[in-house]
Amino acid sequence: MSVRKRKWKNAKGVELEAWVVDYSDQHGKRRHKTFAKKKDADAYAAKTHTQVLDGTHVAEAASKTVKEAGELWIKSCTAAKLERSTLDQYSQHLNLHIVPYIGREKLSRVTVPFVRAFLDRLREGDESLPMDDGTRKPRSDAMVRNVKVSLGAILSDAQQRGLIVRNAVKELGRSRATQANAEARHEKRVGVGVDIPTTAEVKAMLKAAVGRNRVFLMTAVFTGMRSSELRGLRWEDVDLQKAEITVRQRADAYYQIGSPKSKAGRRTIPLVSDLVKTLREWKLACPNGKLGLVFPTGPGKVEGHSNIIKRWYTPVQIAASVTVQTGEVDDKGKPTVAAKYPGLHALRHFYASWCINSKEDGGLGLSPKVVQHRLGHSTIQMTLDVYGHLFPSGDNNDVMDKAASALLV
Incomplete structure (x- = not known):
């Protein structure tokens, strides 16, 4: 792998220069990439050298587009025999929300800043798009979250196929954990008389x-x-x-x-x-x-x-x-x-609350684990996330007063 300076003159006789990285990938194919600055060429050479040794390098010229990777993902989902409704939803995410914005982009260009910019455009809408079938319009926060999940799945599938080295959506998720926690504070819990019939x-x-x-x-x-x-x-x-x-x-x-x-x-x-x-x-x-x-x-x-x-x-x-x-x-x-x-x-929701409520309140007073089984939730966390606030706290005043008295005697 080498980094060399290239000089030439344009049609007007002006001398130009650039830095070229020459290397062979893990398959023995000769590759090169040009940069305006030497520091960028050196950084690319160092990163590429490591990727070639690990067998994970994907040259930009050989990189598939987001649309092509999305189509491969849909084929994988179909082969996995996912439900028809799920496949339709995934296809809508790809064809209506992802492809119009970034479908022609190479996977090699999908970085964390790229994904963040895409999600911002999706949320705000983009009147500069050539389509006029609703794809220009702003998406809701819920739709943006769903599309982000689907894009992450596309990149994971591409990563498993050796088409990319890293999944930018996962990296973005890690970097935005604090923001996600902040947003969770504003999520409304299911309430009796609002979501749950009385x-x-x-x-x-x-x-x-x-x-x-x-x-x-x-x-x-x-x-x-x-x-x-x-x-x-x-x-x-x-x-x-x-x-x-x-x-x-x-x-x-x-x-x-x-x-x-x-x-x-x-x-x-x-x-x-x-x-x-x-x-x-x-x-x-x-x-x-x-x-x-x-x-x-x-x-x-x-x-x-x-x-x-x-x-x-x-x-x-x-x-x-x-x-x-x-x-x-x-x-x-x-x-x-x-x-x-x-x-x-x-x-x-009502059945869940009926199972959770104490017998004194006309319910069954069941444990979270039993409620999880009755509802068919895949994890106890799902049950607690939705209905955790309905379970008795167990710290009524009489119990607390008795425990405090034992310490103050």
Whole structure:
């Protein structure tokens, strides 16, 4: 490896000079790179020499573009048999948010400052882009975070293929740990009456629900199952004798039956006697189908998530007056209302709080580990991050006064 000065004259006869790094990479191929300053050439030579010895060097001329690396990543995800909805989300991140901004850039140029600048452009939008299909517009903070994760995954895949040496997104994450902690201080915890229906609201909804709607609502409230798990629930996974449901599958957004979200998603949930009785009665009236589902469509197929919201969940909330003002009026001038909890996940939140609340407060008083299992969370940290503030603190005044008295005697 050598660093040499090169001099030449341009068309106007002006003498120019540059510094050229000549070297052979780990594959024995001759490479060179030109710099305006000797110190930059020396720094590159030193770094490249180490990379060649380690067998990790990737010449800029041989570097793939971010778009090419992203396409390889999508192929890897497809080969890993990720869910269709997940693949679609990853493809959207790549094609709608990454490629329009940095798709033509070489991977060798993707450094920490480069990634930081890209995320800033994404957050602020860029009117200079040639496209006019929405890609110029500013992205939300949530979308920027999601795209950053996907870009990091693209770089990790490229790193494993030997296309790059370092993952700039991971390095950026380490350098911004303090900022992330600061941002976490402003994150809102799930709250009763905001994200979690109150006991009175759930009672009102159960009272207003009839027929299939009531069976579905009771199952969601007393099992905490995800919407996809409820849509994919089979009668063969419901043991009415043992009073338990075993989650073995789920239905995705494309009506396809597949495995639960994670290994922890496979779990057994005990049932209250009232739900067992209700399910036993519903089984006699439930539409039959090859899939043997508990909550199917009329022909026995997988029910759509949007249909459940529109036909089952929202009407029950309206009937139970679990609503919020929309700020609009109808044709008679009366204020209109909407369902207070638009998503079914609110019922899962309620089940978690019911499991956590003390028996004195009408709950089950279960430990964090048991709650984790009931919800099918992959880690206890996930359970505590979302619901940790709902668990009893254990430091009531009587206990503290007694402990203090022991020290002051």
